[in-house]
Amino acid sequence: MPDYGHDLLFSANLVPHAQQADTVVALAQLAERAGLDLVTFQDHPYQPAFLDTWTLLSYVAAGTESIRLAGNVHPLPLRPPAMLAQAAASLDILSHGRFELALGTGGFWDAIAAIGGPRLTPAQGVDALEEGIPIIRAAWDTATAGGIHHHGEHYRIDGAQRGPRPAHDIGIWLGAYKPRMLRLTGRLADGWLPSLPHLGSIGKIGEGNAIIDEAATEAGRSPKNIRRLLNLGEELPPAQLAEIALTHGVSVFTLMVGDPSAIQRFALETAPAVRELVAAERAGSQTQNSAQRPGSPALRSQAAAAQGAPLAAVPTPDDGVRLTDARVWDESTRPTGPRPDPERRYTPREQADGQHLIDVHDHLRAELAQLRDLVDQVAAGTLDAGAARSHINTMTMRQNNWTLGAYCESYCRLVTMHHSGEDAVVFPRLRRAEPDLTPVLDRLAEEHQAIHKIIERVDRALVAFVTDPGGLDHLRATVDLLTDSLLSHLSYEEHQLVEPLARHGL
Template identity: 75%
Template sequence: MPDYGHDLLFSANIVPYAQHPDTVVALAQLAERAGLDLVSFQDHPYQPALLDTWTLLGYVAAATETIKLAGNVHPLPLRPPAMLAQAAASLDLLSGGRFELALGSGGYWDAIAAMGAPRLTPGEAVSALEEGIQIIRAAWDTDAPGAVHFHGVHHRVEGTPRGPRPAHDIGIWLGAYKPRMLRLTGRLADGWLPSLPYLQTTAKIAEGNTVIDEAAAEAGRDPRDIRRLLNLGEDLPPAQLAELALEHGVSVFTLMTGDPRQIQRFAAETAPAVRELVAAGRRAAPAPGTGTAAALGTGSAADSAGETARRATPPATAQTAAPQGTALGVTPTPDDGVRLSDVRVWDESTRPTSPRPDPARRYTPREQANGRHLIDVHDHLRAELAQLRDLVDQVAAGALDAEAARSHINAMTMRQNNWTLGAYCEYYCRLVTMHHTLEDAAMFPQRRRAEPALAPVLDRLKEEHQAIHKILERIDRALVAFVGDPAGRLDGLRAAVDLLTDSLLSHLSYEERELVEPLARHGL
């Protein structure tokens, strides 16, 4: 799919917890200071655990100066479109043109109906949204003659005056997944705002773009006039985000997080790297079918913090990467041989190896990007592991007591039912588990078919995944004990995290050593 050419924006989506209103506002201010372009908030008026998003948006607008604001997304059934138009225009005027309007057709119908709104079928909800967009645009069009009259099936407006006019041309972005909503996006909207965890695969982005572009063309619109936005469940590697921009036209990346360190890293590290990659890709103007090749080659700012380790010479005790020269454009991360625990969950000397590559082979930029992607994903896991260990060290050193830790880290996770150290560790364990499940279910079978000689390596990697999952279960048990007795159970938690560190870092290095080159040849 094409690069639509929009400037890149980076955003944080923050859960507006009513229990911690000061934290919500502080995170929005942090996003602005860090240099993000946009901050957005979920809008679920039927959820009493959350702040009213419209009230919060006005408060945050007054507490910030430059960052753009949006809901993510507003369910139209709970707000009459004529009133919504006036509220959006007013907020845009008060904020100096910093507001964008993201809408949805509604989805939680039991909750919506409980608040007094009519219950609609999915088809009726899409029709009502289409009517609402027309009313909103008419209300903003103060150059048109007369008042607004609209006689729809679901909405009626009987001569309401137009205005106020927004401070800038507010974009209407739609949270859309199914064909009819996608076609509506192409006909009437200014942006498409799905969430990657719901889409599950980037192939769904390509499919959605096709439907939107066709509908836009049929309506006489230029598909490039429609921004492509994406909510991210995690901070993906820069190379992957650049590919989403260059191959699928995504230009607004929104990280769903309440972790201040993630917000700062997303703004200070991820955003500049992605911008540089995309700029390089656009300068290269690659031919069709080679979209990200120029952007994702060697020597880019997308090299993550793990690049220094990848270039280092491993000690004699480490399992070194097989000679692969520089043709791959990236070097698998070496195992430094350091072990923190006396426990061994497997015998590293029995690991099988993959066939050695042809030393004379050269790899295209796209092939190099395939191997780099695995290392980028692994570097994200290594960075998260480092954060987890740092947190445990702070508590052990007495730099953080339980109450201070709860106050400082509370925004790092959506979970509020445990001490936050436990919740954050659990989040990391789920991330590792999801990564390994994806490899076992999708990537490894494809590698096995493409190169049967890899079978012993893939079988061993799968066995190690299962062993790591048992360590994660041990951490879960240590967390339960630690939350009940922080003073007396820290050693057990430390031991479990040390064992995870040894096993996971060793495993990631082994996996890169054996799979980076086959991935380059066979693709992802």
């Protein structure tokens, strides 16, 4: 799938909790100070626990200066298109061109009907959206003479006056998943805004792109004119986001977040890293595609790079240090894969694929060290509850709240997510590409299951610690066992898979 070449934007998606209104506004302002490009808010008018999103957008616009704003997404059935167009244009004018309009069909029909909205079928919702978009665009088109006229099944406009004109060309982004909505996106919209948890897999982005691109081409539009956006349910490492950008053309990454440290990390660490990776890849592609004289230094340099170099990725050694006498497997029975060809050379892309596994593992090692340090400080009595809360706030791992248990739970979830991805995607690919690796892959999968069982023991130890401070020794022993097992496993996996991954790719 193509890289559509758009500039990369990074965004926070905030839940508009009415009982935490000041916090919601403060998080939006923090997102701006940290350097994020966009802040979005869910829009569920039938949810009494939420603030009205349009009121919130206006309030935040008045309290910020540069960050862009959008709903995520506005259900069209609850706001007539002509009035929605005026509200959007007004907010764009007042914010000096910082508003974008994200729309959806509604979906929650019982809730919509409960507050007086129309009860539509899914097909009727798409029909109404297809009628509504041209009405909105017509209302913004003050250069065309005459009023707006539309006689459709869902909307009737008889000579409405146009205006006001927005301060900039507002993008209309659609939350779309099924083929008919995707085709509508290709024909009429400026952006596609799905949520990764609802898509189910990253591969679905490519499938959606294909439908959108085909519909855009049939409508006489360039697929490059349609931005691809993505709501993230979890934080993903920069290398994975860069791959999504380059492979699937996603240029706006939005993280659902409610934690200040996560906002700062996403803005100050993740965003720059992704931009750097994507810029380097784009620059390399431009160099490869540019016309050059045979024998020129640049061409010779490219030829040398294409021939490759010895594998530079070095697996992390196992230092043999163990914190506990307990063992969950016999390391002497671990199988090994075929020895690599010592004459093999690896291209820059293959080098990157080999290094990627080590980079992911290094992140897990660093987070494990932080977890252990926090347990040690609590055990030593050097941290009270307030100091622990402040300390966790500076860590890089995402947390849902300020407890020791939540931090450990978050780390365990990251390990589980990493292992699940290997079991579901990486290992099957390597099995097909290199059958002789099957015994190694089977053993690694078994160790994944054993580590997951240790994680369950950590969870139980955390529960015991919450109810009985005397359970701290058991918690430390369980974390020691996790440390021994996980570090041993990561080293074994790198020694067996780094080189095959370089040959076969991720």
